[in-house]
Amino acid sequence: MKQITQKIISPVVISTALGHDGLGIFPYTLLPGYRRLQAAIRETGTAVLTKSATRFKRRGNFVPLNPMTWGYIRRLPGMGMLNAYGLTNEGVDHCAPEIRAACEAGFRIIPNLYPEFIKGTDIAIRETLEAVEIYRRSLGPYFRALELNYSCPNSEEAIAKNVVQALQCTRKIRSRYPDLFLIAKLSICHPYEFAQELERIGVNALHTVNTIPYSIVFPLQPSPLREAGGGGVSGGPACALAYKFNQELRPRVGLLLIMGCGVTSADDVQRYFDLGADAVSFCTLALRKPREAARIVSRYNRRAQP
């Protein structure tokens, strides 16, 4: 990795598992293992990709304060998870100052933004540009990178359909913010040509891949969350498919690749590096085995500090 990139992305990055502000998710923050992970992340300067925010407050399926909605996040055998969280968040105006506070507390945070193409392309792009501007003003010198989540909807169709909109949106951000380090987060449902086009229009890195629709991982079984679109599978059960996607993507792009999905051990991290990953991400491992996650972070990121 080039030096400039090392200042933004660490060899191992944490995705989503530290919440919308990068400081941690309640009630995980009550667990000693998770707190150990938070400390390791800060000590090692590990890059944290936040959970997605939208321009405005959005009520998804999972609402932390409502126990009736807790079933939208489940454990799966084999160190997996199934979630149909649905992007519940307070909006960028609320998240940006909290991210700033996390940066000031010594965390290296990269905000993750979800453009709501469901509202129509023009509105989605306008709101996305507003959101970027809010981050720029609120985070000041801490705003060096942004992750664009183009892969969150849990249905294959919705993900595959957003390609043209995502390219338009990326072009606009690129031209308005030429120095911003842009990361696009993709799905296994996206064609490789999408990644290649993102490279052509000047994205700096790809994060591959997000959770995998349940119907792809378990084609013969109805999802327990079918009324919420089926949900996305992460952790162990998603590993083989994610690995194959990354293996086939690597020779097709020269871009910096943050490979992830399905990492449940240090061996999995190493397998992605052996595949040509520039960095490796994980989420489920941090939530399910935070002590192991802390060990991995300390092992890979300590040496990389400037």
Ligand SMILES: Cc1cc2nc3c(=O)[nH]c(=O)nc-3n(C[C@H](O)[C@H](O)[C@H](O)COP(=O)(O)O)c2cc1C
């Ligand atoms: C409960 C849960 C919520 C998630 N929320 C988001 C999100 O808001 N935005 C996003 O880009 N990815 C989200 N993800 C995806 C993770 O960041 C990660 O890309 C995915 O889980 C695959 O990695 P893993 O197998 O290491 O968990 C979420 C994952 C889980 C398990």
